[in-house]
Amino acid sequence: MPKSLKSEQVRRRTTSDPLAAAMLPPANESPIDRENRLQAEQQARRVSEKIDEELRQERKNLNKSRPEVSVLLLGQSESGKSTTLKQFQLLHTPAAFHAERIAWRAVIYLNLVKSVIRILDALAPEQEAVEDHEEADTAEADLVIISADGRPPSAIQGTRVPNYDSYRHKLEPLVELGEKLTRLLSSPDEEEPTHLGPTWGNYVSQLVGTENQPPMLNGRARPAPTIVIPPKKQTHASLHQSNGFRFRGEKEVVVHTTTNWKKTFALGGNSKSPKSAHSGEIEGWWEDPDDPVHALNACAPAMMELWRDRNVRKRLKEKKIRLEETSGFYLDEIPRITAKKYIPTDADVLKARLKTMGVIEHTFSIPHGLNRGVEWRIYDVGGARNQRQAWAPYFEDVNAIIFLAPISAFDQHLTEDPRVNRLEDSLLLWKAVVSNKLLANVNIVLFLNKIDLLQSKLEAGVRLNKHMNFYGDRPNDYDSVSKYFRNKFGAIHVSYTPNKERELYIHLTAVTDTRRTSIIIADVRDIIIKGNLRNMRLV
Template identity: 40%
Template sequence: MIRTPKPPSVHSLDVNDPLSAILRPSPTESEQDRQTRLRLEAEAKRVSDRIDEQLNQDRERFKKSKQDVKLLLLGQAESGKSTLQKQFQLLYNPTSLDEERLSWRAVIYYNIARPVRRILDALDAYGDLDDDGGDDFSLEIDSKFGTPSTARLSSPSPGFNGNPLEQTSSSILAPSIKSDYEAQLTHLRDRLSPLLNAEASLAERLSGGVDVSGSGKGNVFVRSGWQARSLLGKSTKGHNDTGGRFSFTGQRSSLENSSSRMGNREITPEGHDVLIEEIASILLSCKDDIRELWEHAAVRRLRDRRKLRLEEWAEFFLDNIDRVASSGYIPTMDDILHARIQTMGVAEHIFDMSVHGRTVTWHLYDVGGARGQRHTWIPYFDDANAIIFLAPVSAYDQYLDEDPRTNRIDDSLQLFTDICSNQLLKKVHLVLFLNKTDVLQNKLERGIKVKKYITSYGDRPMEFEAVVNYFKAHFTQVHKRNNENKRVLYTHLTSVVDTKATKSIITNVSDSIFRKYLADAALV
């Protein structure tokens, strides 16, 4: 070996290599220059070694994660994916959801402020409806529903986008009743104005200032880890006592930036969340007005006539307004399961699960289901072991926020067709949740006819079993038509807000996903 009189450089210099020639120190290099060069080279080597080490770690993690189970939750917006994710979290990493309890107040308060505004707007638009006797608009139905792969229901009445304000008012009132009614309404509006004003601040808090165009009724989208904005100093990522992990996908840096920015401004040194405490006191002071509005005969009439259609979560929180608006309110698990906030992008949740004496790491991907979010799913298809596809069977009388001409069941069927026929997903274990069965039951009890929205349903009975079987047959047919690999479709009727029932379904589904995973691993 040739020893150089000077300390070796980090670069090995080959006399024939033109790059080495450039890097070679000048023969006239002074001692001071030499020291500087050596210091810089040592620093460069340190950085380079750190990068190598990081790359090695990433490679190891990637190799190991190849052995993990990857489960995608897919389905249209509002189908229940994030709610199902919360049920997984409750089952396999319960303390993490417990730690988030307080941060859910922002969502729940938003889930109250927004419907209160919609009720007032509907009252403005329709007045004290007592005239037309008719219920909601009628729809033309496309008989193509019988062929799900091309199924499409035709447009509802022009101008409708789920917002009653966009429909024309046809209120006719006796003048004296009208003035009483208007006085009442004006009074309520005044009393509720602080809450209405708070809506925008809540939206800003939840979205971190990100405005997503095409979000339909003006709903707020959140990125994974939004809870960090309200967690009063607790971290939502990293390991915790139970070994469960929660990680962010793709958007970590912007989330962390906004989290600390907002945290500094809005959390007092005593740990009080200024904005949320302020809104809690507004709610407390107008709790009776909200109840009065919610129970008002005019509002009941608008709901009965279906001029005002509130989503299940809005009804849930307005029904529970006394409890939720009380002082010192802390959300219950049931409240958290009912809270609604739209997912943006893909959120990855990681936890360990022990099945048949083996502990395996699971990656659960909860995706945003709105049309504008669906392109973000594709990078996750390559690696997926299993999919749970959620289709809300209660949605037969609803239309997409993103496209008010598309019936939600149609959209679900079309999306399911895309998933079943996707080449990247051909070998993936496939589970179908026909979800929101409790909401379906409720709609049928209220006499909301399936036939009115889906003519092909015809005169079949307005009974739960018949309706569910009808929808199930359509999904099964889609699967059969796109099933060269003869894969099994596991179907469950679910209401994912029901913790007890969902727990047993999750256990059952996890078990079958794991068996398939082991079988595949044995073949590799």
């Protein structure tokens, strides 16, 4: 095609667009006019870019001036911090919470498997159980109640379960399934998730003395998320030593906050994606022969038979093992949980137990009311003894603390140190927090948590003064005990706080109860905002 003809066609196509035609240079433009035009266009671009930069800076300054409230969730391991964070997410970012529910399927499966294996461990013949006691999982420590005579639960003689060998044979596939789920979920560098921390004296001095430590990094920066499946460190045969059902060398599953396990187990990760964004029809994991649901579903009848066996229940009672009082308890819902097309509910996710290492941060804002325009940052930090040193960097900038004390744990001991009563640990930890000078002007809200479990224990006849002598001969009913703990924690705050004007807000909670907890959270939000404004001398 001749060059002149091609140029004419391009010009014709260009001039068919009015805007493009207006931007074309004049047909008879001289070299001087062209130079002037290009300089004017360059100057216009500089002005436009300057305006854009000023707008970006203005938005940046606006974001910096936006009020922000930082809340720290504190308390010992399994006090309910992660559940409280989930409740904040469910209340303020429900769409994101619901989108993540499917990812919790693997965690819930593992919780169920570990409960079943814990029962089989408890049913093992006495000579094997006594032999195993010294090397038993520290993870089971929170499941076992301290016996009055101090004997290990495995050493207690009691009911024999005639069907034990049958249960063991039928449920043997759960060992491999549990191992597989553990490798998928646990952090690769965490061979022994629950380490013994420093001695109590060292720990308290570390925590109370944090005001003398130099400033540390903010802690908000996170390494790029990754998930690594650790290699098998044991043969299948090694798992069958003794009673054959304990995860030897595997303690409680731990996930670092840098591990993006939710993405791995979410739809679109290893799972299949929905066929249609409109219908939500899922081309499901149940069609994948390697999915854990198949092994779990096949074992469901035997699991139900085991849990409904009266001799099994009697044996657990004799050993003072109350699985119903632990997080991650799904034994009453085996048919639903093991269904091939099971999708976790909100309640399932709230109950799920997955220990985290590091700090989980959740950010949200509320578009209305007293909290309008405020950005909230909620931090959930690990509560195990070896993680409590990580609290210090957050003390300087925190506006409020929600401290969780599980008052139902008066007859249990720490996973990290079986010599320490869990409630006594909460009282000492509470004293260390309220006496810290860095936190003198920080609003503190106390959740006396797991009151539902406390009430059921007391109604079952468990006496508080058998485990905590200082309770004396006071009545052993729920009202008296809960009032006693409210006063006990309150008195510690009055005695040790460096700020005598600070108000303490105490709530009796069961944070797995969504309705009641959402009301409490709304009240706590307003309390924190008012306290923050008061500290800024704005009210």
